[in-house]
Amino acid sequence: MRIVAAMSGGVDSSVVAGLLHEAGHEVIGATLQLYDHGAAVGRRGACCAGQDIYDARDVADRLGIPHYVIDAQARFQSAVIDNFADSYAAGQTPVPCVRCNMSVKFTDLLGLARDLGAEAMATGHYVRRVEGVSGPELHRAADPARDQSWFLFATTRDQLAFSRFPLGDMPDKDVVRAHAARLGLAVAAKPDSQDICFVPSGSYADLVGRLRPEAKGTGEIVTRDGRVLGRHTGVARYTVGQNKALGSASFDGGQRQAVLAVDASKRRIVVGPRTAGSDRVRLSGVNWLIDPPAASLRCTVKLRAREAPHPAMVEATETGARVHLDTPTLAAPGQACVFYDGDRVLGGGFIERG
Amino acid sequence: MAYLDANATEPLLPAARAAALAAFDLIGNPASLHAAGRAARRALEDARTAIAQSFGAHAEGVVFTSGGTEANALAIAGLSPGRRVIIGATEHDAVRAAAPGAEILPVDADGVADLEALAQMLGASPALVCLMLANNETGTLQPIEAAAALCHRHGALLHVDAVQAAGRIGTHMTALDADSMVLSSHKLGGPKGAGALLLAPGREIAPLVRGGGQERGRRGGTPALACIVGFAAAAQVPRPDVGPMRDAAEAHAVRCGAIVLGGSNRLPNTSCLALPGVRADTQVIALDLAGVAVSAGAACSSGKVARSHVLEAMQAGALAGQAIRVSLPWNATWDDVQAFQDAYAVMAGRLAKRAA
Numbered sequence: 209m210r211i212v213a214a215m216s217g218g219v220d221s222s223v224v225a226g227l228l229h230e231a232g233h234e235v236i237g238a239t240l241q242l243y244d245h246g247a248a249v250g251r252r253g254a255c256c257a258g259q260d261i262y263d264a265r266d267v268a269d270r271l272g273i274p275h276y277v278i279d280a281q282a283r284f285q286s287a288v289i290d291n292f293a294d295s296y297a298a299g300q301t302p303v304p305c306v307r308c309n310m311s312v313k314f315t316d317l318l319g320l321a322r323d324l325g326a327e328a329m330a331t332g333h334y335v336r337r338v339e340g341v342s343g344p345e346l347h348r349a350a351d352p353a354r355d356q357s358w359f360l361f362a363t364t365r366d367q368l369a370f371s372r373f374p375l376g377d378m379p380d381k382d383v384v385r386a387h388a389a390r391l392g393l394a395v396a397a398k399p400d401s402q403d404i405c406f407v408p409s410g411s412y413a414d415l416v417g418r419l420r421p422e423a424k425g426t427g428e429i430v431t432r433d434g435r436v437l438g439r440h441t442g443v444a445r446y447t448v449g450q451n452k453a454l455g456s457a458s459f460d461g462g463q464r465q466a467v468l469a470v471d472a473s474k475r476r477i478v479v480g481p482r483t484a485g486s487d488r489v490r491l492s493g494v495n496w497l498i499d500p501p502a503a504s505l506r507c508t509v510k511l512r513a514r515e516a517p518h519p520a521m522v523e524a525t526e527t528g529a530r531v532h533l534d535t536p537t538l539a540a541p542g543q544a545c546v547f548y549d550g551d552r553v554l555g556g557g558f559i560e561r562g
Numbered sequence: 563m564a565y566l567d568a569n570a571t572e573p574l575l576p577a578a579r580a581a582a583l584a585a586f587d588l589i590g591n592p593a594s595l596h597a598a599g600r601a602a603r604r605a606l607e608d609a610r611t612a613i614a615q616s617f618g619a620h621a622e623g624v625v626f627t628s629g630g631t632e633a634n635a636l637a638i639a640g641l642s643p644g645r646r647v648i649i650g651a652t653e654h655d656a657v658r659a660a661a662p663g664a665e666i667l668p669v670d671a672d673g674v675a676d677l678e679a680l681a682q683m684l685g686a687s688p689a690l691v692c693l694m695l696a697n698n699e700t701g702t703l704q705p706i707e708a709a710a711a712l713c714h715r716h717g718a719l720l721h722v723d724a725v726q727a728a729g730r731i732g733t734h735m736t737a738l739d740a741d742s743m744v745l746s747s748h749k750l751g752g753p754k755g756a757g758a759l760l761l762a763p764g765r766e767i768a769p770l771v772r773g774g775g776q777e778r779g780r781r782g783g784t785p786a787l788a789c790i791v792g793f794a795a796a797a798q799v800p801r802p803d804v805g806p807m808r809d810a811a812e813a814h815a816v817r818c819g820a821i822v823l824g825g826s827n828r829l830p831n832t833s834c835l836a837l838p839g840v841r842a843d844t845q846v847i848a849l850d851l852a853g854v855a856v857s858a859g860a861a862c863s864s865g866k867v868a869r870s871h872v873l874e875a876m877q878a879g880a881l882a883g884q885a886i887r888v889s890l891p892w893n894a895t896w897d898d899v900q901a902f903q904d905a906y907a908v909m910a911g912r913l914a915k916r917a918a
Contacts, residue, residue, distance in 0.1 A: 236851065241866045265865065276847050277866040323844050323913055324851060 209236040211372065212321035212329045215268065217277070219388050219395045220305055220332030222267040224374050226391040228330055229271050234527045236324060237268040237275035240312060241404045242284040267393050280312050287311035289406060293419035296412065296444040299470030300542030303513075304404055305359050314367045321370070328372050329437050335360055335370060336376030338552075346497055348551040349376045351518030358513050361546040361556030362495045364400060416444040427475030429457040432468065437479065439534065443472045448540035449512075454479060459540050466538060485536040491557030492528040498554050500524045504532075507554055511539050522547050564854045564901035566757065566811075567793040568831055568891035569726055575751035575796045575892065576814050582753050582792030591784055593776060609794035613792040616797040617724070618734030625780045626790050630725040630746030632655040632770075636781065637742045642690045645719065648683055650675050650704065651875035656849035657692050657723055657773055658871075672825025673702040673876045677712060684716035687704040691720050695727035695738070696828025698874045699859070699887050700824030701832025703731070710739035722798070725749050725757075729801060729892075730780050730829050735760050740908045747770055751801075751892055754908030796836075804890040805830035807899045811888060821866035823878060823885055831894075834887035840913040843867040848913065852905035858886045858911070871894040 213225040214239045229235045232445055235561040268275030279375035288307045313331070321329040334349035335357045339547035346368055349355040354375075363371065378384050381400075388396035407415050429438040437457035440446065445453055451466040457479055458465055465479040489511070501524055508517035509531055519534040531545055539545070539559050546556035565573065590598030600657060607621070617752040627633040638660040649657055652673050658664075665683060668676050675693055684691075691713050693704050706722055713720040722740040727733045729750030735743045742765060747756035759780075761767065766780075767909055773782020795903040812833040820835040837845060842858035846867065849856050859870040869915045873882035888902065915918065 236847075274847075274850065275865075276843065279868065280867045320844055320847075324848055325912065334582060 209327040210236065210325060212238050212317070212326045213273075214317055214329060214331045215239050215264040216332065216401075217258075217263035217267070218332065218401055219271060219274045219385060219393070219398050220334075220375055222264070222393050222395045223384050223391070224330050224332045225267065225273065225386045226271055226385065226393060227374050228372075229273055230391070235271070235273045236321075236326065237264065237271075237273050238317060238320065239264040239275065239277050240280040240284075240307075240317060241277055242280055243289070244281065252376060263395055263398070263536065267395060270393065271391075274322075278317065280316060283316060284308065284312050284406075289419070292404075293416050293423075294417040295542045297420035297423035297472060299446075299472035301447040302542045303359070303541040303544055304406075306362055306544055309360055310362045314363050314371070318367055318370055328370055330372040330374060332375055333360060333373050334378070335373050335553075336374050336530065336551075337373050346514050346553040347376070348548075348553075349378075350437075351378060351380050354378075354381060357548075357553050358466060358510055358546045361497075361544060361553055362493070363497075364495060368497065398491060402467070413442055413445045417442060420444075423472070425475050427477070429462060429477045429479055432478060432480050432484070437458075437465070440477050443470050443475060443477065446470050446477050449482075449538040451482070468538065482538065483536075485538040487533045487536040489531040489533065489539045489545055490528065490560040491531060492560050494524070494528045494555060494557035496524070496555040500555075505547070505554070507549050509533070510544075510546045510548065511537065511559065512543060517548055522554075528560070529555075564898040564905075566888050566890055566898060566902055567855045567857050567895065568894075569701075569887060569889035570750070570857055571748045572729070572751040573798050573891050573893055574753060574792075577799050578752045578792040578796035582788045582793035583656065585788040585791035588787060592787065593774065593784065602736065603612040605784060606704065606787055609678050612761070612794040613797055614743070616794075617728060617743065618736040618738075619760040620763050622778075623763060623765065625759040625761065626785050627757045627759060627775045627781055628755060629757035630654075630723070630744050630789065631757075633744040633746075633757045634721075634723055634874075636767065636770050637658040637744060637759050639770055640780075641719055641721060641742060641765075645688045645690040647690050647692065648680070648718075649771070650694060652697050652699075652702070652872040653692060653694055654723060654725070656725075657694070661692065664692070667693070669875050669877075671876055672699055672824075672827075673700050673872065674825065674827070675704050675709065677708055678727075680709065681712055681716075684712065684718055689713075689716070689718040691718050692723065694723040694725075695721065695729070695733060696724075696727045696829045696832075697824070697872060699870055699885075700834040700876075701726070701889070702824040702828035702842055703727070703827050703829070704890060706738045706740065714739070723745070726829065729797065729874075735762070735811050741765055745793075745797075747789060747796065748791075750796050752793035752796035753789040755786050756793040758793070773861060784791075788813045792808055794890065801892045803830065804892070805892050807894055807896060808833060808888075808890050811890075811899045811902050815888075815906050815910075819914050820905050820906075820910070821874060821881065823876065823881065827841060829889075831890040833888045834873075834885050835888060836873075836881040837910060837914060838881065838884060839911075840884055842886055843886055844913060845884075849886070849902075849905050852908065854902050854903075854905045856888050856902075 334354035336347040423444045466482045468480045469478040521532040547554040590602035594601040634656040649664040717729040719741040722743045743760040748754040771782045823834040
């Protein structure tokens with residue numbers, strides 16, 4: 209079939225393109241140019257395209273498949289970077305990769321694939337798409353260390369039906385690299401990408417400070433009852449649940465403190481003991497990969513990308529969902545809360561303020 | 563494949579290929595004193611004379627370069643000292659990048675330079691005006707003779723980028739009354755790798771690359787002899803008129819919903835076709851996958867299609883990101899036109915429906 213392969217220039221998506229080509233499909237490589245690389249690394253004269261785009265093109269040329277670079281800068285700026293900065297400046301902890309998947313990848317690029325008469329779009333995500341009795345299901349990857357299902361909860365059922373994830377069944381990354389080597393792809397030994405792609409310096413706070421200067425202001429670190437324990441250098445450096453970068457506020461009465469809330473309007477970080485979490489979490493922007501349940505649903509939920517699932521009850525509401533955790537926890541507004549039944553993703557949403 | 567991207571590069575003309583291949587066997591360096599050098603020099607100077615004759619210039623004013631970009635850069639660097647630089651808003655990047663601080667001469671909705679504005683911009687201080695004969699994206703022709711008269715009345719120089727016009731319409735430097743003019747070999751069916759700057763009699767410039775003083779001290783480095791000989795051969799080949807085929811392709815696209823940009827006074831081989839609501843890169847990709855080669859806007863080195871500064875200067879609004887360029891080569895056939903029409907109809911049917 210004619211299939212568009214989303215190629216980032218990394219080893220994973222390169223192997224996807226290579227395997228599909230090897231299987232006899234008509235593969236069309238597409239790479240999104242998301243931001244001006246020269247500007248991101250702050251080097252004058254650097255090309256607007258980063259090395260990854262050239263790597264993707266080289267892989268496609270090597271495979272002998274057509275390859276196109278799609279300009280997605282404006283959309284990435286509005287749907288991902290602006291949201292990232294606004295969210296941090298408002299004291300939340302955004303997940304830009306989810307926003308990017310929702311907008312640039314699974315809406316725009318997938319739309320382009322349809323426009324080009326393709327029957328599917330493949331990506332290098334580590335998730336499994338399983339044909340279920342009532343349509344395709346999204347499942348965790350075979351390799352738990354690589355599983356990216358949490359980042360794809362917002363994929364709609366329609367988008368999922370059009371998508372393919374050839375790496376979901378790979379037992380581990382070594383096998384993927386071995387495929388790359390076997391296919392003669394120069395990226396076989398390329399290091400995995402780290403951090404958020406548009407922050408190559410790794411400092412989110414610096415980027416947020418540049419985009420939203422008001423988020424840079426210093427402020428107080430206080431307890432729930434208003435006692436000032438210390439000062440901070442910008443709300444964008446803090447996430448609910450974190451216990452680093454608290455300085456003199458790290459301990460109160462000998463007890464280790466964690467961030468309970470980020471009050472951007474007062475530039476205040478509220479801290480308290482880690483046990484001060486809540487068992488109620490309110491979600492917005494909920495996407496269901498099953499028919500929305502009429503009654504409360506028993507499942508497990510993940511409130512962070514890397515953590516063990518929590519047992520919970522989830523209740524669909526008109527505007528989103530309510531989650532009742534068996535055990536209280538600190539939920540960071542802006543992060544995703546994804547519902548699982550074993551390995552299967554049932555849906556998810558974005559965590560609202562408590 | 564139907565190749566309809568001649569404004570990116572023309573297919574090599576057989577006469578150019580034959581001449582270049584023969585020149586590869588000239589072992590001498592044109593700068594050498596011995597017989598082999600003389601033979602190479604003879605070929606180089608014959609090429610110089612042929613280029614001068616084909617484009618209404620004088621042989622002693624022909625400076626061979628690596629291509630149009632270098633020739634434009636050489637002209638602007640050589641002619642601009644002591645002068646303000648004014649460039650048309652739709653000039654090619656070869657000119658725009660060579661004149662970063664230039665004043666911009668606006669164009670109308672068809673992309674034609676506003677000469678009344680130019681008259682106001684030209685004051686008492688000396689100026690260099692850069693105006694292309696034909697635009698690469700739309701094919702729009704500029705009123706060069708009128709601009710030249712205006713420039714000369716104000717003591718300004720006129721530099722003409724004739725890269726897209728040469729070989730497609732009459733391009734006579736003396737008749738245009740330009741002070742300098744630029745040509746590119748591969749845009750007129752010669753090999754890639756050669757171009758020329760044509761200087762009016764008496765006009766001198768300093769070199770960008772000094773080297774061994776080749777090209778009368780105006781461009782150092784051993785010239786790419788085979789490319790230059792092929793270039794000269796290509797310049798002398800009469801071309802079939804592809805206008806009727808272009809018109810048929812364009813009319814079909816319009817019936818499918820396209821809007822033609824660039825006015826009516828255009829190169830006979832070029833159509834700039836906007837499909838409202840459909841991104842230019844999507845159109846180019848869809849046609850490529852259907853075996854039809856066209857292009858859009860300015861390609862970044864990554865291959866990304868950027869918004870067209872040409873169409874933006876023409877105030878085309880959203881259409882600036884929704885237009886493709888169809889440019890017929892000298893060897894276009896009616897089969898190519900048919901292939902384009904079929905692919906365009908399918909594409910427009912599918913994409914315009916989704917855009918609506």
